[in-house]
Amino acid sequence: MNKTICIISLSVIRQDGRVLRQIDYLSRQYTVHVIGYGAAPPKFSKDRNIVWHELPSTGLLFPYWSLRLFARLIQVPFFPRNQRAFQIANQLGCDAYHANNWDALPLAALAAKRNKSKLVVDIHESYDSYYWGWVGPIVKNVFRKYSGLIDASTTVVKQLAEQHREFGLDPIVVLNVPDKADIPIPLRKTQQNRIRLVHHGPATSGRTSDLMIKAIARSNSRYELHMLVTNQERKYVDYMKGLARRIAPGRVSFHPPVSPFDIVTEISKYDIGFFPLPPKNYNYLIALPNKLFEFLAAGLAVCIGPSPSMAEIVREYHCGVIPPSFNPADIAKVLNNTSAEEWNEMRKASLQAAKVLNAENEMGKVLEIYRKLFKEPEKAKSDELDSINA
Numbered sequence: 001m002n003k004t005i006c007i008i009s010l011s012v013i014r015q016d017g018r019v020l021r022q023i024d025y026l027s028r029q030y031t032v033h034v035i036g037y038g039a040a041p042p043k044f045s046k047d048r049n050i051v052w053h054e055l056p057s058t059g060l061l062f063p064y065w066s067l068r069l070f071a072r073l074i075q076v077p078f079f080p081r082n083q084r085a086f087q088i089a090n091q092l093g094c095d096a097y098h099a100n101n102w103d104a105l106p107l108a109a110l111a112a113k114r115n116k117s118k119l120v121v122d123i124h125e126s127y128d129s130y131y132w133g134w135v136g137p138i139v140k141n142v143f144r145k146y147s148g149l150i151d152a153s154t155t156v157v158k159q160l161a162e163q164h165r166e167f168g169l170d171p172i173v174v175l176n177v178p179d180k181a182d183i184p185i186p187l188r189k190t191q192q193n194r195i196r197l198v199h200h201g202p203a204t205s206g207r208t209s210d211l212m213i214k215a216i217a218r219s220n221s222r223y224e225l226h227m228l229v230t231n232q233e234r235k236y237v238d239y240m241k242g243l244a245r246r247i248a249p250g251r252v253s254f255h256p257p258v259s260p261f262d263i264v265t266e267i268s269k270y271d272i273g274f275f276p277l278p279p280k281n282y283n284y285l286i287a288l289p290n291k292l293f294e295f296l297a298a299g300l301a302v303c304i305g306p307s308p309s310m311a312e313i314v315r316e317y318h319c320g321v322i323p324p325s326f327n328p329a330d331i332a333k334v335l336n337n338t339s340a341e342e343w344n345e346m347r348k349a350s351l352q353a354a355k356v357l358n359a360e361n362e363m364g365k366v367l368e369i370y371r372k373l374f375k376e377p378e379k380a381k382s383d384e385l386d387s388i389n390a
Contacts, residue, residue, distance in 0.1 A: 002031050002049075003374050006089050008108050009036040009100035010055075010082070015230075017260035017290050018124070018156075018176055019100050023050060025363040026098075030370070033092050035085050043261060053088045082107055090114055096151075096373060100124065102142050109146040118373045123155040123164060123171055129281035143167040152369045157288040157309055172365055176290040179359045181264040183299045187347055190271045190340045193222050197303065198270035200228035200263060201291060205236050208278050210243055211328060215276070217248040218332035225252045226270060268298035271343055276305035278326045288313070295320075296354045301346035303335065317353035319346050 005026055009019045013036040020041070026032050027049040034040070040052040089097060089111035096118035099108035105121050112119040127139035147167040155161050155171040164171055197216070203209040209229075216225045225248075229237055237254070244252035258266045267273065273295025279285035288309040295302050302320025304310045314320040323334045371378065 003096070003370075004031045004033065004092070004094040005096045005098055005370070006033045006035065006092050006094040006108070006111070007098045007100065008085060008089060008104040009034075010085070010103050011036060011100070012038045014038050014041045014259065016100075017178065017263075018122070020260055021178075021359050021363055022098065022100075022122070022366065025359070025367060026370070029367060033088075033094060035088055041259070041261065055085055086111065093117075096120060096370065098122065102127070102139050105142055105146050109149045113149055118151045119149050120152045120154070120369065120373070121150055122174075123153060123160055125156075125283050126160055126163060126286070128163075129283040140167075143169070151373055154366065154369070157286050159286040159309070172369065174365050175288065175293065175357060175362045177293040177357050177359050177362050178264050178290070178297045180354065181268065181297045181299075183268055183297075183351065185351075187299050187344070187351070190343045190347070192340045195223050195272065195340060195343065196226060196270040197223060197272045197274040198226045198228070198267050198300070199274045199291075200257065200267060200294075201230060202233075203227065203229040203237050203240060204233050206280065207284075208280070208326075209236070210240050211276055211278065211326065211331075212274055213240060213244050213248055213252055214328035215331035215335070216251055218328050219335045221251070223251070223335055225274065226255060227252065228255045228257050228266070230257045264294050264297045267294065267300065270298075270300060271347070273298070273300040273302050273320075275310075276303070276323070276326050276331060277307055277310075278305065279307065293354075293357055296350040296357060299347050299351045299354075301343045301350060303331070305331070313353070313357075317349050319349040319353050321346075 007019065007022060009016065013019050013034065023032055023034055023044065027047060031049050033051045033053060035053045035055065037055050037057050039054055044050045044052065086107045089107060093115045094117055097108040097112040099105045099121045101122065101124045109119055127136045143164065144167060147169055150169060153164070153169045153171040154174045155164065156176050158173050161171040161173055199212055212225060216223055241254060273291065275291050277284050277287055285307070286309050287307055292302065292310050292313060296319060302314055304314060304320065304322060305326045306322055306324060311322050314322055321334050321338055323330045
């Protein structure tokens with residue numbers, strides 16, 4: 001009988017590329033039940049190996065904003081807002097429960113315990129940074145309370161793997177990388193007098209997203225910036241649009257966001273992926289985000305800031321530039337001193353990096369976790385690849 005896995009993510013799943021990849025790859029070998037907010041993306045709606053359980057959404061998706069409710073979470077993991085999620089998970093009686101992030105861990109852990117099932121948790125971020133640190137002790141309590149039930153764990157960057165060893169966990173690093181993309185070869189050449197940078201995702205004051213506009217304003221006129229933004233902070237996006245009109249007129253364009261499935265194809269139209277992320281908190285300091293790997297998959301050169309995890313990738317593969325600081329003047333200076341020919345060489349290097357840094361390789365680690373948990377015989381490498389590519 002085909003093994004069953006229940007993926008729980010208390011988020012709008014269609015917006016979360018990492019969870020979507022888990023569903024995609026695991027469903028190629030197992031029956032996957034998905035519990036979360038929002039309807040199934042069209043790609044999954046007719047897949048017989050994927051059963052979607054949409055949670056009703058009223059108000060906030062998850063009460064991050066109340067310390068009192070957090071305290072209740074520690075004691076009762078199925079308080080009213082999440083009771084339906086627990087009921088579904090428990091009744092499914094799956095062979096394994098896969099919790100996406102710490103907030104889903106209590107629900108998955110209790111369902112796994114009651115059904116004598118395996119438990120896997122994917123740790124997305126550090127508890128040292130949640131909401132200016134005041135939630136950190138509560139997140140630690142969640143891991144202390146349930147870590148003894150966890151059979152395997154994954155995370156996004158090596159620093160988080162090291163951080164969670166205090167709970168007796170040894171997470172496997174699974175990078176936030178997309179599938180290989182069908183990018184036309186040879187690449188379209190970067191124009192000498194029109195070099196287009198692109199940024200996609202949330203535009204927020206917390207990320208100092210206006211920094212990119214200030215850098216473009218200081219760079220020479222051959223550079224333009226395109227932003228595919230999600231409007232989590234509508235007022236802030238309006239401020240950015242006004243700022244662009246004032247200090248970089250005609251050089252910054254705002255575009256609607258696209259689905260995670262379409263991002264790589266959409267941004268491949270540009271030349272440089274742009275994501276300087278000032279280290280306002282620990283998560284930002286160690287960030288190794290999906291954006292970076294989507295830039296590589298799209299055949300874009302990369303311009304970041306001196307963020308150590310991202311810089312390590314850029315230096316290893318020679319696929320971009322790293323300004324010495326997050327100061328807009330320093331970023332503009334690096335842009336101005338880089339030629340179109342140099343950008344073209346870095347774009348070629350990005351495609352080479354994407355041959356290694358892709359979902360087929362990284363999600364293979366997750367499939368291996370479940371193979372071992374279910375004590376399945378090891379397949380020949382060619383058989384695994386045939387299964388993944390089918």
